[in-house]
Amino acid sequence: MKAGSPGAPARHSQLRDLDYSIVQQCMNCGLCLPTCPTYDATKLERHSPRGRIALMRSIADGQLEATRVFGEEMYFCLGCLACMTACPAGVNYAELFEHARAEVEESGALATPQRNLIRAAAIRWLFGELGRLQWLGAAIRLYQQLGLQTLLRRSGVLRWMPQRLRELEALTPAIQPQFSADLIAPFTPAARERKYRVALLTGCAQDIMFSDVNRDTAEVLACNGCDVVTPPQQHCCGSLHAHNGELAQARDLARRNIDQFPPDRFDAIISNAGGCGSHLRHYGTLLAGEPAYAARARQWDAKLKDIHEWLVQIGLQPPPPLDAPPQTVTYHESCHLAHGQKVTTQPRQVLLAIPNLKLVELPESNWCCGSAGIYNVIQPEMAGQLLERKLNHIVSTKAPIVATANPGCLAHMINGIHRRGMKVRLVHPVTLLAEAYRRAG
Numbered sequence: 001m002k003a004g005s006p007g008a009p010a011r012h013s014q015l016r017d018l019d020y021s022i023v024q025q026c027m028n029c030g031l032c033l034p035t036c037p038t039y040d041a042t043k044l045e046r047h048s049p050r051g052r053i054a055l056m057r058s059i060a061d062g063q064l065e066a067t068r069v070f071g072e073e074m075y076f077c078l079g080c081l082a083c084m085t086a087c088p089a090g091v092n093y094a095e096l097f098e099h100a101r102a103e104v105e106e107s108g109a110l111a112t113p114q115r116n117l118i119r120a121a122a123i124r125w126l127f128g129e130l131g132r133l134q135w136l137g138a139a140i141r142l143y144q145q146l147g148l149q150t151l152l153r154r155s156g157v158l159r160w161m162p163q164r165l166r167e168l169e170a171l172t173p174a175i176q177p178q179f180s181a182d183l184i185a186p187f188t189p190a191a192r193e194r195k196y197r198v199a200l201l202t203g204c205a206q207d208i209m210f211s212d213v214n215r216d217t218a219e220v221l222a223c224n225g226c227d228v229v230t231p232p233q234q235h236c237c238g239s240l241h242a243h244n245g246e247l248a249q250a251r252d253l254a255r256r257n258i259d260q261f262p263p264d265r266f267d268a269i270i271s272n273a274g275g276c277g278s279h280l281r282h283y284g285t286l287l288a289g290e291p292a293y294a295a296r297a298r299q300w301d302a303k304l305k306d307i308h309e310w311l312v313q314i315g316l317q318p319p320p321p322l323d324a325p326p327q328t329v330t331y332h333e334s335c336h337l338a339h340g341q342k343v344t345t346q347p348r349q350v351l352l353a354i355p356n357l358k359l360v361e362l363p364e365s366n367w368c369c370g371s372a373g374i375y376n377v378i379q380p381e382m383a384g385q386l387l388e389r390k391l392n393h394i395v396s397t398k399a400p401i402v403a404t405a406n407p408g409c410l411a412h413m414i415n416g417i418h419r420r421g422m423k424v425r426l427v428h429p430v431t432l433l434a435e436a437y438r439r440a441g
């Protein structure tokens with residue numbers, strides 16, 4: 001059955017055009033409510049998954065138009081997908097959420113000249129080509145290496161700036177001295193008997209903020225019998241675009257990735273970023289209507305593996321216990337790794353394979369830290385509340401090392417621990433594994 005009541009406007013609508021079996025899945029049981037961070041904070045039905053789905057369904061049924069209030073609600077949602085894990089009816093909230101945000105953008109419900117300009121520059125232009133982001137990253141790196149950032153922060157000038165600008169300046173990430181293409185050869189041969197040939201996706205934000213994690217991933221894969229193909233010029237996965245209402249550009253980037261990494265040439269296509277991986281493994285849905293890509297996109301989804309998932313699948317080679325220092329680590333689960341990809345046990349298995357490592361469970365380990373893509377930029381208040389809650393739990397574990405597998409979570413929590421002056425190391429699980437292999441030579 002297709003959505004739309006008699007007399008409903010014929011305007012193209014992302015939600016009205018969505019498969020109605022997805023729109024009508026929710027049975028209003030409310031079991032998702034306790035898992036939703038925005039409902040937990042406000043106790044308002046409209047800020048819950050059930051309330052949001054009801055709004056989306058009203059639009060799909062032609063009973064409601066996308067208004068400013070609807071748009072604000074869709075952007076107050078973190079897109080953390082905790083509600084999907086909790087839902088007994090299997091509601092595909094990820095699909096609803098992407099189409100709802102696309103509805104907001106296409107209807108212009110939140111449009112202002114300033115917002116349109118920022119979106120065109122940041123989402124469509126900057127993240128449209130990796131070279132542009134790398135150029136910006138290199139400029140910020142120079143600004144940081146010359147000490148200008150430190151000078152600005154110590155000078156007191158920031159006090160005279162508007163609060164919003166001060167908040168944004170505080171979010172400026174530390175840029176790596178080298179990007180992935182400088183650290184990883186286009187081809188890394190297996191360090192032991194070759195069993196697999198894999199492609200490594202180096203990402204966009206990951207590439208400029210955590211290229212060292214990409215290098216560690218290539219090394220760990222080689223240590224586990226994989227030839228690793230890592231082209232120096234890659235494309236953004238498109239998750240930022242899909243989660244922010246730019247589905248056409250997300251499809252374009254999906255096509256470019258499939259062209260660059262034909263899935264029939266690899267045993268696996270590896271992602272080490274929870275948020276990217278969650279989007280990357282759904283190219284089949286994104287390109288379902290395109291005969292030239294649909295079959296390859298489904299093959300791509302089957303080959304797309306999170307790095308922890310892949311290492312456990314192929315039988316991770318534990319590092320020898322030579323010179324292994326005792327390490328106490330706690331693990332924060334990236335929402336899109338846990339709820340989007342359902343990869344929960346494997347990162348813990350990877351950590352526990354490291355000799356002399358003690359894993360302490362983090363309370364509410366799969367509760368969003370507030371990063372959520374660009375949520376910490378557009379909803380700083382709620383993102384800040386969630387970050388404080390996460391940091392309090394980290395303190396309660398007394399662990400000096402926090403492992404997490406998503407660049408957004410890493411950057412957001414690093415900002416938080418610096419602000420609080422906490423003596424905690426934030427690190428990707430794969431980096432801890434790579435260090436253990438290096439110690440053993």
Ligand code: SF4
Nearest residue numbers: 036077078080081083
């Ligand atoms: S995605 Fe997260 S914030 Fe949004 S409704 Fe679901 S649980 Fe709540």
Ligand code: SF4
Nearest residue numbers: 026027029030032087
């Ligand atoms: S989304 Fe799922 S858990 Fe939440 S109210 Fe609907 S059916 Fe129940």
